[in-house]
Amino acid sequence: MPHDQCPNCAAPDLAFAAHDHAPCAADALARAEAILAEKGLRLTPVRRRTLEILLEGHRALGAYDLLTRLAAEGFGAQPPVAYRALDFLEEHGLAHRIRRLNAFTACMHMGEAHFAAFLICRACHAISEAPAAPARSALDTAANAQGFTIETATIEALGLCPACQEVPA
Amino acid sequence: MPHDQCPNCAAPDLAFAAHDHAPCAADALARAEAILAEKGLRLTPVRRRTLEILLEGHRALGAYDLLTRLAAEGFGAQPPVAYRALDFLEEHGLAHRIRRLNAFTACMHMGEAHFAAFLICRACHAISEAPAAPARSALDTAANAQGFTIETATIEALGLCPACQEVPA
DNA sequence: CGTCTATATGTTATATCATAACAATGCAAG
């Protein structure tokens, strides 16, 4: 299964595991550049910086938090600046919207065809992408039973990551 | 499987099928009354009216749309009036929040333990609840592989209902 | 029957998230 390997870190999905994050982020950025180059699309300064900021951690960032960062660095200070960069990244598979949080997170499987499910830790707010193909096909089955055709699905789970389970409230 | 039967309509889940909706809504309301009575909770006028409005159709309604309706009928005209009623209904399993739409819909399986997935038709905006237990257990498996414990999951699919598939754009 | 208490309703005010519409800039093909 392609999802056993994290393409960025050459290890299993490890948002929840301690890991050397610098190469994790750097590789994702390089991968993004390659993907966009191939499609003839431009990773402009705002877009690149947006992606870098999202890649700072395995968490989700709200559009206005991002905007604050961008504005502080000399980019435009109005909401569309942030939303446009985020929409662009999402549209090309470099970032995902986390609907539960009204926020965005960098994609950890750029360039792979994947149905992602998101695991959101309610304690430390870390987010991991989990392989959702099995869940998705179960969902397709349920939808077919009603004659419904799924075009896109949102699968998000809230709970506790391994580290936070060990530290009870 | 409990989900083969729609408890309200005594038929398979039929949000997408033509059906006599009056008893569908009336039964759901009666069921809600029973559930709340058993828990010693009150279906006050705003709450009851909110549920009735949600039950008018198999679709989702935004909090402000609901608020407009409530205000026109003499209830309070401020957002908390709508949000409180909706939160109450959701908390007790009588309604669901559809995150994709920032809106709410009446629960079609009140009182049953169920993991619901929502099928949202992007053309006619009808919403159906589908049995999500298989998808949920696939998701649990994926989460376990990362040591993550799921507490609540959101599963929503966007696509075309049977009727709208037959009428191409 | 009163009165106390918890629940519920209502209000004002504000926070948070998102997009429409238009102006200005800049890159890139011809």
Next chain:
DNA sequence: CTTGCATTGTTATGATATAACATATAGACG
């Protein structure tokens, strides 16, 4: 070099949601 289109920026507004506090009412209980 200029025309066209993508990109960035702005102003303005719309849409969703909650905090904090005031008032009212149902039910429990003496």
